[in-house]
Amino acid sequence: MNKMTFDRILVAVDGSKEAQKAFHYAINLAQDKGCPLCIASVFEASQLNVYEALDPKEVQGKRQAFLDQVAGYRAQAEAAGLPEVQCLVAEGGDPAKVIIKDLLQASQADLLIIGSHGDAQLSDYFGSHATYLVKHAPIPVLVYR
DSSP states (O other), X not given: OOOOOOXXXXXXXXXXXXXXXXXXXXXXXXXXXXXXXXXXXXXXXXXXXXXXHTOXXXXXXXXXXXHHHHHHHHHHHHXXXXXXXXXXXXXXXXXXXXXXXXXXXXXXXXXXXXXXXXSOOGGGGTTOHHHHHHHHOSSOEEEEO
């Protein structure tokens, strides 16, 4: 049996417990394979309620919290000893589609790691992001549960 090798791993995160599990798995796999890790996340301004969306300070605060969260992921990966950690962030649009269309290509990854479900409301599970990514990614996708 051939061992699978990867040159670059992309892990998509959203702050959910499942994404955090996938992230820690990605760190371990990147350590084992000796390859770079790229962390991807999408800021969903459309998830803000109408009052938040109308207040520029509130939007900026949410955006900054998002960026701080991504920086925290990066710090964890670097603290684990990964020599090369890259972060890719985007804003707007459906996160799964943005990952496929923009972030996956920019990362030059050959493996995508995702949590089985993200930080979404129950209604978002019908046609989940994980399902979309599995169906449309041009590279192998590991769904961590």
